[in-house]
Amino acid sequence: MDRPRSQARALTAYSSNLCAAIPALLLGDCKTPVRTEQAPPTLTGHAGGGTIICAMSALRFLLRYARKYTGALAVAVASMVFLVAVQLVGPWIVREIIVVVTGPGAGQATLDRITQLALLALGVYLLRAGFTFLRSYMSHIAGWGVVSDARQEIYDHLQRLSLRFYENTQTGQLMSRMVNDSEMFERLIAHALPDTLVNVLLLAGVCAVLATLNEQLLLLSLAPVPLIVLGMRGFAKYVRPAFRQRQQELSELSATLNDNLSGIREIKAFVQEEAEAARIGDHIRRFLLSNLKALRMMAVFHPFVEFAASLGRVIIIYFGARLVVGPAGLPVEDLVAFFLYLDLFYRPV
Template sequence: MATLLRLLKYVRPSGMLVVATLTLMLLATLIDLLAPWVLRKVFDDGISKSDMGMVLMLALALFGLQLGKSLGSFAQGYTQELIGQNVVFTLRKQMYEHLQRLPFKYYDKAQTGQLMSRMTGDIEAVKNFVGFGGMMLVAGMATFVGTLIFMCSMQWQVTLLALSPIPLLLIVMWMFSRKVGPAWGKIREQMGRLTTTLQENISGIRVVKAFASESKEKSKFAGRNEQNFETNMHRAKLEANAFPLMGFLGGLTFLIMIWVGAVYVANDKMSLGTFMAFQWYTWGIIWPLNMLGWQINIFQQALKAAPRVFEVLDTKVDIESPADGGIDAATIRGSVKFQNVTFAFDKKSNEEQTKDLSKKEAAAASEQDRMEQENRAVIHDIQLDIKQGEVIAVLGATGSGKSSLIALLSRFYDVSEGSVLIDGIDVRDYELDGLRRSIGIVPQETFLFSASIRDNIAFGRPEATQEQIENAAKKAQIHAFIVNMPYGYDTLIGERGVGLSGGQRQRVALARAILMDPPILVLDEATASVDTATESAIHEGLLEVMKGRTTFIIAQRLSSIRRADRIIVLDSGKVVQQGTHRELNEQDGFFRRLLERQEMAAASSH
């Protein structure tokens, strides 16, 4: 019921359309109820009395009624669809906007295929009920009740006898409704899994082909497809068991009416006109009940689909600007301080864990969570003070916490303990969008959009001039390549940058960050996919870019960090070394071992 009431809130803005649609439906129902009554008059007051003028007048009245109903049905069908589309439009808009606001930790666990399934199929199921099923349910109920009133006013005994199969029909519908609901729930979940498998396969098709794993992927998809098939066939079996029985009981109602009505006509207890009207009216009893089976189907689909949509909408956005809007980030200069920073990927928030506990239990649970968090932490008690304009290199083995440390700067995640300060202000106090615009990032996993190269470079600054875009491309050592492409900066690139090499994609991403002209620049393995000659040229171009700009360089190649003012070495989330290139080379540790390995590799390659 709560889900249904929540759905109705999305219908409320279309209230006038709903009133108009229901009015048209009730008028159509009234016409359907009057038509058999007019037919009764044709037989009883026209044909039986050989009054052809009366017959003609009543026939014209029937024609007028049907013409009016047809015109009303056109308007009704349009407004019904408009109501459904309004709900779909609002739901999709809200869901998409909410997905934009959700933090990184949500996407660490969310499956793209499931989100796509909810955004498309689940919302479409909601529209079918709101725009069609719900309205038809009202029309069916009005038709059923109105028909009973007209029939009982004409001949109540025949009406009650004809309705004798209806209680059994209602029992069948109730049993069907109980079973088909869970079946649709499974179908919606299976469709999400099928979409996820399909999305992953298409996105990773190059990896699949590279490892000759087409057979394995076909087998995986076939398994999902078979599960989806079996789930749908289980639902179809429920329908196949219920719908024919509903149709039989509805037909039985019609047969009883004919038999009993004929007996009453033969005994002069019912006129022939009333008998003919009853044949028409009986369909006003049968079709709403038969349609109820389909409406139950549509209702159960929506009832299982809507919570999947609301689950996304109800996901808490716990990383956003302060309630008062936050401090304007336009004045950021670039000094950074990590003050006793500890960070762990949350399993569950303290608030969720302790809200139903007593104070003593909550304190114990909080302490236990603190210890567990400490064990799960990827960054432990980091203390760093970085001056504005300083170039900081961050080194460490895979999983040492390098990228996690930098992710805290832009509040992709919030610290578990301590604080990250920019210009002496906690990053949580800044206006979020402004904070992120002040930090230019070239991520380790480069993502480009299906658009022109110009649009990709200007993604964060769409108002940039062509000259500014080209200057950024030159500093990223990609301008010469772009101008030699068939359409230059207007060249369209495929999804995720297909058509460019890894190094080319990385340089476009670097140009995108440079164009932002941020006071803080983060290069996360930004030259990992380019050759050493190109890397050297890029670093020469970056010398000007990094002047007066706080820069963090995360790299494995020591050639990338030679110009760093300070090098931070992380191990298991802790700072184990820091200093200049010369200072660290004189110490025994990770840095010197890495330097020796790379020098040996360079020597052996020659």
């Protein structure tokens, strides 16, 4: 086989296995290797063999496509930073309102201060809506742009492959890789990475604010962390593999259905309708069972994590109230603000 055709086959195989790696990458399984028969071709046209691609390698490969959308990604990142800052202002406004209404006297100055805080809250919510729009829209521009570029490049290389390649490969598998799996790129760029960045920034900002309010309560709010870590380990061990299996069953169902619809004349000519209907039904049932299994595990994981976070709130209710009425004399407005910030603290979890 000549070099261009060999290079096209190598890049297509690499792209297909990269798409298969994206579900594991989105679920954070960077230790799960994805084997490929051939490495991606180099600029000189040579391909290596027996390469094991880690999820981080898949991420670096994907980010090469994202360079084209640096401007949109920069706007999205800046919007995330400002969005986190705006979210931290909301509980502080409530704290200041409590200070004003519980203070001595209720003159014109107090009413003016309440008006200022109300207008400030309105501005904060308007800014939050604007930054949320920029973050969502710009990240989707980059995400779907990468999906379009990747699909175009995969199709261009598919056209250059030999007929022997298509004799040994299901058409449905190729379509599933190009359409279904490549859509994972958008989820990674427009959802997974932005959400991770926002959560990290929000967690750091909330920790800093809670430390200024009361260091003792901050340490107490960390008590449920071991349970949350235990839940995360269970997620990695059970939930992630279940969703990967669901994606695999969906791919097999799509491939079989596409092949049957493409060869419907042969199926009718050889009177194989019942046999093929049973085979499709088997794939449908397997996808249903894998989907329900993944959703059942997710339904267990979320309530467990929410319960662990609720334990932190219960601890703050007990010890925070004791600090208010005790010798420490914790201001009520600080306790209320602490509760509001605590919701932001557990939100990334």
